[in-house]
Amino acid sequence: MRRGLTILVDYHLHTKLCKHAQGEPGDYLVMAKQKGLDEIGFADHMPVPTGYDAAHRMEIGDLEKVYFTELRKTQKKDGNPTVRIGIEADFVPGLEDVLAGVLSGFPFDYVLGSVHFIGDWGFVSRKGVGEYHRRNMDEVFREYFALVREAARTGLFDVMAHLDLIKKYAYFPDKTYDPWVWRTLEVMAEYDLCLEVNSSGLRAPVGEIYPGPRFLSLARRLGIPITLGSDAHRPGEVGWAFDRLVAAVEEAGYDKICLFHKRKRMEVSLH
Ligand code: ZN
Ligand code: FE
Ligand code: FE
Ligand code: ZN
Numbered sequence: 001m002r003r004g005l006t007i008l009v010d011y012h013l014h015t016k017l018c019k020h021a022q023g024e025p026g027d028y029l030v031m032a033k034q035k036g037l038d039e040i041g042f043a044d045h046m047p048v049p050t051g052y053d054a055a056h057r058m059e060i061g062d063l064e065k066v067y068f069t070e071l072r073k074t075q076k077k078d079g080n081p082t083v084r085i086g087i088e089a090d091f092v093p094g095l096e097d098v099l100a101g102v103l104s105g106f107p108f109d110y111v112l113g114s115v116h117f118i119g120d121w122g123f124v125s126r127k128g129v130g131e132y133h134r135r136n137m138d139e140v141f142r143e144y145f146a147l148v149r150e151a152a153r154t155g156l157f158d159v160m161a162h163l164d165l166i167k168k169y170a171y172f173p174d175k176t177y178d179p180w181v182w183r184t185l186e187v188m189a190e191y192d193l194c195l196e197v198n199s200s201g202l203r204a205p206v207g208e209i210y211p212g213p214r215f216l217s218l219a220r221r222l223g224i225p226i227t228l229g230s231d232a233h234r235p236g237e238v239g240w241a242f243d244r245l246v247a248a249v250e251e252a253g254y255d256k257i258c259l260f261h262k263r264k265r266m267e268v269s270l271h
Contacts, residue, residue, distance in 0.1 A: 007257055007268050008246075010239050011041035011086060012112065012161065012198060012229025017058035017067055018045040021233035025074040025083075028235050032081050035239035039259060041084035042071055043112045043161075043229070050098055053090070053122070063106060084109035084260060088161060091115050091151030099156055110260035112196060112229075113157030115147045115165065124168060132171040141166055141173050145180035149187045158263060159194040159227055162201070162210035170206045181215050189222040194258045194265065197249055199241040200231035209241075209248055216252035225267055227258045 013028050014021035025042065032040045044067065045057040058067060068085065075083040087108050089099055103111055118140065122128045132140075144166040152160060164181060188195060198210040211219070219226070226249060230240040249257075256267045 007039075007270055008035075008037045008239070008242060009039040009041070009228055009257060009259065010037055010230050010232070010242070011039075011043060011084070011110065011159070011227050011260075012088070012196065012200075012231045013040060013042045013044075013238060014088075014231070014233045015042060015044045015067065015070070017062055018056055020056060023235040025070055026077065028232065028238050029074055029077060029081070029083065031235045031238040033078075035242070037081045037239055039082040039084065040238070041086045041109060041260070042067075043086040043088040043110075046087045046089040046099070046102060048090070048092075048095065048098060049102070050095065052092060052095060053117070056125075060102070063102075068106070086110040086112060086260070088112045088114055089157065090117070091147065091154065091156075092117065093147070093150065096154055096156065103156060107262060109262060110158045111156065111263070112159045112161040113151045113154075114161040115144060115151060118143050118147065123166060129169055132169055137171055137173040138175060141177040141180055145177075145184050148184050152184070152187045152191050152193055155191065157193065158260060158265065159196050159258075160188055161196045161229065162198045162231065163195065164211045164215070167206045167208070167212070168201065168204045178214075181211065182218060185215065185219050185222055185224060188219075189224050194225045194227055195219050196229050197226050197245055198229045198231055199245050200229075200237075202241045202244065203237070209245060213248045213251065216248060216254070220253045225256065225258045225265070226254055227260075
């Protein structure tokens with residue numbers, strides 16, 4: 001019989017430095033403790049010195065001055081749960097060198113890779129929703145997963161976050177998009193990347209975790225390790241719906257989870 005997960009981590013917490021999240025890191029820590037999490041990691045939106053999407057991320061100068069300083073204080077507060085310092089880095093074709101420069105300059109525990117833009121279209125933000133009506137969804141999904149595969153192949157990231165984020169507003173292609181996801185998982189396996197299982201889709205119109213539960217058993221068969229994230233933008237979202245996340249990963253046969261420290265991955269048994 002399954003005894004259930006005994007190690008619980010939430011590796012996708014934002015801070016108000018990104019201009020669209022609320023609360024102090026200490027408030028996230030308090031919530032994490034209340035929810036019985038063993039380890040948390042902040043992964044705020046990465047600054048991009050060229051000014052790319054400046055409205056949704058911290059300035060480069062704040063990375064050391066504020067982000068690391070505040071999170072190191074939070075790490076020292078208590079020690080339970082353990083606090084890791086990660087970053088959510090956008091993959092943008094053409095900005096690889098800029099990203100690599102920032103990522104190599106700071107002692108992150110892990111780097112989440114994500115795709116939030118197709119060209120100039122920020123398909124995640126409310127402002128971009130109208131565009132879903134104007135575009136061909138077969139094309140959009142094909143392009144999105146091609147970008148995720150391109151991101152996976154850069155070697156810049158440790159974890160791919162919210163793998164099928166393009167479904168957020170519940171616009172779908174006419175044809176199945178499953179083969180795009182399968183191909184993306186195959187590339188992740190080839191490049192030894194960790195897969196984030198993210199509960200924030202349950203708070204979005206799509207009402208489903210990222211990636212959809214049906215993709216987790218393939219990920220498991222391909223030997224892709226996982227981590228868990230809530231994508232919390234406020235303290236109340238820490239560990240959001242983790243009962244459902246845990247049920248989905250156990251259903252897929254996972255009994256291990258990844259932890260990261262200074263970009264070294266450890267797999268920890270879940271029970
Ligand atoms: Zn955000
Ligand atoms: Fe994201
Ligand atoms: Fe996020
Ligand atoms: Zn995110």
